[in-house]
Amino acid sequence: MKRTFLLALCALVICANNLGAMDRKTLTIASEGASPPWNAINAEGELAGFDIDVARDLCRRMNVECTFVPQDWDGIIPALTVGKFDAIISGMAITEKRKKSIAFSRPYAGGFNQLVIRKDVNLPPTDTAIKLNLTNIDTPKQAVIDQLRAALTGKNLGVLRSSNSEAVLNELFGKVATIRSYDSQDSMHLDLVAERIDGGLADYFTWKAFLDSKDGGIAMLYGPQLSGGLWGPGVGVGLRKDDRELLAAFDSAIDDATRDGTLKRLSEQWFQIDISPHASN
């Protein structure tokens, strides 16, 4: 009796999973909830932020009901592949390495990373407004990197574990600086304030929220705005590779949202500047 019931239950689960994306009425979407303004947990304990607003808009366009679950960054991709949820909308950059494990929609935003250093470390000043695309590193770009490398030699630098920033930081400065990987951006901020690390590398907007806070006054942006390279073409929705219909649905919804200016509006609302795909093209 028990076995029959279990078999029936299994059959039900398998059927539910086999339903095509467009037949689907509900979607579960994961977000980290610890990288404001992309995504964060608000005072009510719910997920909120640019990612969440974008996701709500896309769900409305795809005509599905979405529920949101917070999921630690470390492990967010394996959790998607085993089916804990259906999509990752968490400021995740589209990279070649991640593409080996999961599929990505077209980008719904661009973004860039920047170094932050404690003010009392007293490094030589740099221009923080110039852009540095790491995709094709030529001689002038290499000169900027070498300058940064010299300044950061012997320093302790923090970074979010499992992030592209971690890979970039290790590649650019792993030989000259001590790299410490954190489970969340918040833990890294605590250690920066506690002076256990001299600085770190992360998404610019995540830094901005911290630098504008009460504790953030001790640190400042350092070096050029970094993008390209391991960070890829931008930020997209992460999906399982076999969810082709869902991918197509997300792609067309993002297209619509880019064209009618929704992404631009949400970007300006959360980041004060336009980082929608429209702007970066």
Add this chain to the structure above:
Amino acid sequence: MNTAIALEALLTLPRGLVLTLALTFAALAAGFVISIPLAFLRASSNPWASAPVLAYTYAFRGTPLLVQLFLIYYGIGQLPLVRQSFLWTVMREPFWCAFIAFTLNSTAHTTEVLRGGIQAVPRGQVEAAKALGLSGYHTARLIVFPLSIRIALPAYVNEVIGMLKASSLASTITLLEITGLARQLVSETFAPYEVFIVAGALYLLLTLLITQAFQILEMYWARPSKQPNANATGIKERMPKPAFAPTKLGAEPDLRNTTVKPNDERIIS
């Protein structure tokens, strides 16, 4: 199961062995030394001696080690008082924060394990020591402690294995021991199964070595305690050796006839 990733894990993770073992055994050693006096205080009938120790062990056994670790690492780092003092040279290092948290936790557990051992020492042994005129300190050092450690050993092995596994929590404060390296590798490969299976196997291997080592110690300690017992229960009577058998009660066995002979000859010549 991707064997290439498992193989990579097999080559990468042993680099964390040194840190895992250093953290585990440094904390255990410090915890053991501190817990000996604490266990005697805890076993004391004087409430002024036992109650503070009980409060300490209750607090540290009753809260999760992860919480203690975070309080010490992130909590203490927030206090400007600590940050400006000499303590900060130690506390700013994640290794020492982990060491302090693990030691405090291990001390609490070991104290209770040893306390159990002390209270299980037969009263007769303690009374016999007193009858021989041993002081309180000597009774504790020569009689109670050696006996209690033998009684407590099996329970203490649990603490050692527990500490080994708990050392994986150090990965949450940026230390790259076995688990830290495993998490780093997972973040590079997105393959949690292969990597964590290898990490688990490494811990299993260490646990095997630890249990084997303590089993040998247990057997070694069990041996000498049997011999005086055996004599006391009259084994002497069951295996009389005619050559050495005393002829009269209280008389020395006449050894000179047998073994000392060559010497006698030498003296003569």
